[in-house]
Amino acid sequence: MNACAEQVLTHARLVLDDEVIDGSLVIRDGRIAELDTRPSQVHGAVDCGGDYLLPGLIELHTDNMEKYFQPRPKVAWPARQAALAHDAQMAASGITTVFDSLSIGTIDMNSMREGALHGMHDAMLDIQAHGMARVDHRLHLRCEVCHPATLETFQRLVDSPLLGLVSLMDHAPGQRQFISLDAYRTYYQGKYGFSDEEITTFIDRQLANSVRYSSDHRRGIAAECQRRGLALASHDDATIEHVAESREYGIRVAEFPTTHEAAEASHRAGMAVLMGAPNVVRGGSHSGNIAAADLVRLGVLDVLSSDYYPASMLDAIFHIAGMEEGYGLPRAVATATRNPAEAVGLADRGRLAEGLRADLLRVRLVDGHPLVQRVWCAGRQVH
Numbered sequence: 001m002n003a004c005a006e007q008v009l010t011h012a013r014l015v016l017d018d019e020v021i022d023g024s025l026v027i028r029d030g031r032i033a034e035l036d037t038r039p040s041q042v043h044g045a046v047d048c049g050g051d052y053l054l055p056g057l058i059e060l061h062t063d064n065m066e067k068y069f070q071p072r073p074k075v076a077w078p079a080r081q082a083a084l085a086h087d088a089q090m091a092a093s094g095i096t097t098v099f100d101s102l103s104i105g106t107i108d109m110n111s112m113r114e115g116a117l118h119g120m121h122d123a124m125l126d127i128q129a130h131g132m133a134r135v136d137h138r139l140h141l142r143c144e145v146c147h148p149a150t151l152e153t154f155q156r157l158v159d160s161p162l163l164g165l166v167s168l169m170d171h172a173p174g175q176r177q178f179i180s181l182d183a184y185r186t187y188y189q190g191k192y193g194f195s196d197e198e199i200t201t202f203i204d205r206q207l208a209n210s211v212r213y214s215s216d217h218r219r220g221i222a223a224e225c226q227r228r229g230l231a232l233a234s235h236d237d238a239t240i241e242h243v244a245e246s247r248e249y250g251i252r253v254a255e256f257p258t259t260h261e262a263a264e265a266s267h268r269a270g271m272a273v274l275m276g277a278p279n280v281v282r283g284g285s286h287s288g289n290i291a292a293a294d295l296v297r298l299g300v301l302d303v304l305s306s307d308y309y310p311a312s313m314l315d316a317i318f319h320i321a322g323m324e325e326g327y328g329l330p331r332a333v334a335t336a337t338r339n340p341a342e343a344v345g346l347a348d349r350g351r352l353a354e355g356l357r358a359d360l361l362r363v364r365l366v367d368g369h370p371l372v373q374r375v376w377c378a379g380r381q382v383h
Helices: 064-069 079-092 113-129 150-157 181-192 196-228 240-248 260-268 277-282 292-298 312-322 329-334 338-343
Strands: 007-015 020-028 031-036 052-055 057-062 095-104 136-144 163-169 231-235 253-255 272-276 303-305 360-366 369-377
Touching: 007 329, 007 360, 057 303, 057 312, 057 338, 064 079, 064 095, 064 113, 079 095, 079 113, 079 369, 095 113, 095 150, 095 369, 113 136, 113 150, 136 150, 150 196, 163 196, 163 253, 181 196, 196 231, 240 260, 253 260, 260 272, 260 292, 272 277, 272 292, 272 338, 277 292, 277 303, 277 312, 292 312, 303 312, 303 338, 312 329, 312 360, 312 369, 329 338
Parallel strands: 007 052, 057 095, 095 136, 136 163, 163 231, 231 253, 253 272, 272 303
Antiparallel strands: 007 020, 020 031, 052 360, 360 369
16 A cells, blocks of 8 residues: 555554544554544545554564574575565564564574574665565664674674664673573583583683673673664673663663563663563563563563564563553553664654654454554555
């Protein structure tokens, strides 16, 4: 559908910043032109039948694209087809802005991430440049600061027109997610089948890399982001000291804090606390860290991310809206729309308000389950 044509949606439940109203919405030239509490009498208006109308969802952290580029171990899929399949799933999930996560400096020996990094980036540029993408794709560079080549690789990608978010990760033994060396040993020995001697050698190498590279890479990447005005995220903060360090570096988003202490401190410091929507849907973390629902009850969960399962975003919104001590629907919707937009400086989307992009999501509840009915990106119906 032509984004320039006027479209009128009526008999919809509009989810605004602080309330839900019954009314109509007009799309014109790809933007929200009018909001009205009355039903529209315009000929050809689309009757939404009382369905909810939400802002399009904004995803800051997803590894979903990698599944399409490597659907099985050692199987590489053609880049354009992989990018388009990923894009279609985003649209079908109601996600109209997606920050595709690409990892720099992975320590996963079975991963295709490092070798396919530039190919995945170029494929997303390709489908955007040729008008094939259904939704708006941005780039989130996840930088493993303990890896020797991270800073050099980051510098080669920092001028990408897609880049909008950078996160600082450190999965070295003794750090953040792996403060316990025993837990680190158990995890990687199970993952790679290392012998006792091999895991000791692996740990020694990672510890040496962390000592040599982590601090310099963290400072260098943070300084470059501050100079360019790029949004910066921390990852797996666990202590008050981690949060203080994040504040020092100008962090805007606290991704997946692993303790209540770090989550509450990050929220108080003005960082947007991001947690996984799958954590909400499943009732807890698959890795045994804090439950996102607990942060909702504390009032400190600011942003939802689908992480590895795109459809989880919409399910999680309605789940936390209906929780006892939950957020209510407008605040729950904001965790996947207004809050992520504000965290990364996107002022033109994330809310139902006149003049903003017509990124919209029509949702119907069936037996309490939210089902996507229609999706618009900049006024164009994409699902």
